[in-house]
Amino acid sequence: MIDVLALVAVRSGTRILDGVSLGVPEGSVTTLVGPSGSGKSTLLRCLNGLEPFSGGSVTIAGHRLAAGPQPPGALERLRRDVGMVFQQFNLFPHLTVIDNVTLGPRVLGRRPADEVRAAALVLLDRVGMGRFAAARPATLSGGQQQRVAIARALAMGPRVMLFDEPTSALDPRMSAEVLDVIVELARGGQTMVVVTHDHGFARRAATQVVELASGRVQRTGTAEAILGAAG
Amino acid sequence: MRPPRPARRILARALLGAAALLPPAHAADLDAVRARGSLVWAADQEGGGPHVYADPDDPARLRGFEVELAALVAAELGVEPRFQQGQWDRLPLLLGRSADCVINGFESTPERQRDWRCSRPYYAYALQLVARRDVALDSVEGLAGEGPAGPWRVGVLTGSAAEIEMRRRGDLRVEVVGFDGTVDCLEQVRSRVIDAALMDDCIAWFNADRFPELRCVGRPFAGGTYVILTAPDTPALGAAIDDALGRLVADGRLEALYDRWDMAGRQQMLLLRDAAEVPPAPRSGxxxxxxxxxxxxxxxxxxxxxxxxxxxxxxxxxxxxxxxxxxxxxxxxxxxxxxxxxxxxxxxxxxxxxxxxxxxxxxxxxxxxxxxxxxxxxxxxxxxxxxxxxxxxxxxxxxxxxxxxxxxxxxxxxxxxxxxxxxxxxxxxxxxxxxxxxxxxxxxxxxxxxxxxxxxxxxxxxxxxxxxxxxxxxxxxxxxxxxxxxxxxxxxxxxxxxxxxxxxx
Missing domain, CATH: 1.10.3720.10 (MetI-like)
Known part of the structure; x- marks a missing residue:
């Protein structure tokens, strides 16, 4: 589903990614771990073209990205098949919860409005936020906002989901409620790449763990192999 | 309730403006003018020739028949003339504040006779209609018919007798457009933004060579006289100006002045001799x-x-x-x-x-x-x-x-x-x-x-x-x-x- 080949990204003279290669099979859950500054987030953001790279290539959900400027419309087509969830949620504060979830399909899809809305309500129920459809993001807790953000990304029907430290801005109780949703998605067969410091999640759901250090892949393996036994 | 700030600002500004516009308690009368050694006369250069205008060859110098008239009147009073610029329709408000008199084609009207001291007339004007040569219009009465595009758009100097005349005439199909300067107004006639302009005859004559595309339509009509305005509480100054004008008429200097400006001195003297008095308007409630x-x-x-x-x-x-x-x-x-x-x-x-x-x-x-x-x-x-x-x-x-x-x-x-x-x-x-x-x-x-x-x-x-x-x-x-x-x-x-x-x- 994802093939990263010899990816190189340079920011102000520093090689943030220094020849990273990795493969993500369909239906698998890959967690990216490593110390701060190891390049995990940059790697994730290169996967949907939010950040440019200067060497190597990315193939994701049937779309291929090469270094340099992309042809017009290519990134938009890719991103419709690749959902992303951010550390800071980034919900649209001027829209209600349901409008946050339906905005993408309304702007980009061709389905009738009531169908889009019904699908969004199903997704909100799935993340346990159905009751809050009419609420504004500012009235929700961080955990609730992040669950809406997941529903928003899912509304585009992505083939791959990218999570950029989805629980780092949350306290442990709220982290748990968000992680439960992500684990549930993983069990449903959603292909996903998750950048996280939460080793508990990696042990619960990861098919493979990729450890980065200084912009290179240090180790790849199962959670037990990379992170050791729980405890 | 307290009005919000911008609204209060507007109100305060309007009230301040109103206070500034009120005639002051004490104006400079003749003694003060003589002691000062100068007669401050107010006019608006923007109004244009032949009254008062900046010399095209030396824009710092003022020209106009009223510049010369002011010099003659000041000399009669034994003082130097000093010019004060102001916006034409607000010139009388300068009286007693920064000007002793206004000499700028102010027509004698019942309202002015009531509110200011008006001198004896120094010029007799009539209104002249001006239009492009290619516009089908041969008299003022022609304005009663259909214009080139709906009603006739006629330019006037704001607040002038021409504006009052155009707004008064219910028999004409006109849309009156007010300007602050004659040249602007004539430019707009030339470029077809408006169809015609109505102005004092002397202005039309003065600008005839400058706007060869335009012509005078019909004969001048609806005349009146120009007077010098002074503040009501400077009667001695007003009387001295009247005397000065009387001497200028009697010894032929005014006639000579008008002849120099191609303004028909002989005709002026006859018209001024028989000019009708304008009665002051009653004050309304x-x-x-x-x-x-x-x-x-x-x-x-x-x-x-x-x-x-x-x-x-x-x-x-x-x-x-x-x-x-x-x-x-x-x-x-x-x-x-x-x-x-x-x-x-x-x-x-x-x-x-x-x-x-x-x-x-x-x-x-x-x-x-x-x-x-x-x-x-x-x-x-x-x-x-x-x-x-x-x-x-x-x-x-x-x-x-x-x-x-x-x-x-x-x-x-x-x-x-x-x-x-x-x-x-x-x-x-x-x-x-x-x-x-x-x-x-x-x-x-x-x-x-x-x-x-x-x-x-x-x-x-x-x-x-x-x-x-x-x-x-x-x-x-x-x-x-x-x-x-x-x-x-x-x-x-x-x-x-x-x-x-x-x-x-």
Whole structure:
């Protein structure tokens, strides 16, 4: 589903990614771990073209990205098949919860409005936020906002989901409620790449763990192999 | 309740203005003028020749038959003449403050006879209609028929006898357009923005060579006389000016002056000898004043609202487009937009209005005054709006744009659906307060012949002499219009501080 080949990204003279290669099979859950500054987030953001790279290539959900400027419309087509969830949620504060979830399909899809809305309500129920459809993001807790953000990304029907430290801005109780949703998605067969410091999640759901250090892949393996036994 | 700040500012400004317009308690009478050694005479160079105008060969020098008349009168009083510039329709308000007398083609009218001291007449005028040679019009009565496009658009000097005559004539199908200067007015006739102009005969003669495309239509009609105005409480000065004029007539110096200016000295002397006296107008009560002026003031308030409500949405749309272009547009566009903003912010609105109204016709784009005013206001304010929106767009966190892009939106879709709606909400309070500013700036449009509330007030205050009463009424009208805007602005501010739990904006 994802093939990263010899990816190189340079920011102000520093090689943030220094020849990273990795493969993500369909239906698998890959967690990216490593110390701060190891390049995990940059790697994730290169996967949907939010950040440019200067060497190597990315193939994701049937779309291929090469270094340099992309042809017009290519990134938009890719991103419709690749959902992303951010550390800071980034919900649209001027829209209600349901409008946050339906905005993408309304702007980009061709389905009738009531169908889009019904699908969004199903997704909100799935993340346990159905009751809050009419609420504004500012009235929700961080955990609730992040669950809406997941529903928003899912509304585009992505083939791959990218999570950029989805629980780092949350306290442990709220982290748990968000992680439960992500684990549930993983069990449903959603292909996903998750950048996280939460080793508990990696042990619960990861098919493979990729450890980065200084912009290179240090180790790849199962959670037990990379992170050791729980405890 | 305490009126919100902008409204209070308008009221205070109007009251201050009204106080400044009131005649002062003590004016300089003849003794003071002699002691000072100079007679300060007020006129408006912008009114143009042959009265008072800047010498084309040496713009620092004043020329005109009234410049020479002022010198003769001052010499008769044994003092030096000193010129004081002022806006024509407000010249009498300078009397006793910065001027001893007004010598600038002021016609003897019943209202002026009542409110000021008018000298004996020094010139007998009649009104002359002027039009392009290719316009089918052979007499004033021709204005009763169909104009080239609807009613005849006839230019006049604001507040002049020509304006009063045109507005008085119910038998003509005319739309009266007021100007501050004759040359501007004739330029607009030449460029077909208006169809004809009505002015004092001597002005038409003076400009005949300068505008060869124009011709005098029919004979001069509806005459009257020019008088020198002094303040009512300087009777000795007034009497001395009368005596001086009497001597100038008796010894032939005035006749010689008019002959030098090709103004038919012999005919002038005969007309002045037999000029009829103008009786002073009775002073009307407040109820009568309101009955005659309020409908006109209300109609002009409508023009103020029309200008604001048409110009501001345009300014907002333009400003927002410029702001988006400067932040997210292609690299080649950004310097051009920056230049646009700097030029429009860095030059006065008045000059921009002049450029649109007087210069565009020269390149074949003649806009009606109302359209020119709306365009000018919209362009000028779009520069300010764009700066506000730029700040608003920058205040939206970058994560918002990223989240929209990550859904698969193009940059323009993301801006339209996610970033711009948030920026618009953020800038609502400053934008509303700019609306109030624009609302007041509409008064500048009177410079290009649009009669809005402030202009109407000036004209009415001058013609009726009821400066203070009308100032209060006008201020109240402004307040009644701007207060709801202030309330709206505060409502937006409150919504912004407490955005939760409400429906869509």
């Amino acid at each position: 407040l109820a009568e004043l309101m009955r005659s002026t309020l409908p006109l003031l209300l109609r002009s308030a409508g023009m103020t609202i029309l200008l604001s409500c048409a110009a501001f949405p345009l300014a907002v749309v333009l400003g927002l487009s410029v702001a988006v272009g400067r932040l997210h547009g292609p690299a080649w566009l950004r310097p051009a937009l920056t230049l646009y903003v700097e030029v429009l912010r860095g030059t006065p609105l008045l000059l921009q209005l002049y450029a649109i109204f007087y210069l565009l016709p020269k390149v074949g784009l003649a806009l009606p005054a109302l359209a020119a005013a709306i365009l000018g206001l919209a362009l000028n304010y779009s520069a300010y709006e764009s700066e506000i929106y730029r700040a608003g767009l920058k205040a939206v966190p970058p994560g918002q744009l990223e989240a929209a892009l990550a859904l698969g939106m193009s940059k323009w879709q993301a801006l339209r659906h996610v970033v711009v709606p948030q920026a618009v909400r953020i800038v609502m309070p400053p934008v509303t307060s700019d609306f109030i500013a624009l609302f007041k700036d509409t008064s500048v449009c009177s410079a290009i012949t649009v009669v809005e509330l402030t202009k109407r007030y000036s004209v009415l205050a001058l013609s009726s002499g009821r400066i203070a009463e009308l100032a209060v009424v006008t201020a109240l009208l402004y307040l009644a219009m701007s207060w709801p805007l202030s309330l709206l602005s505060r409502w937006f501010e409150q919504r912004l501080e407490n955005p939760a739990g409400r429906d869509r904006p």
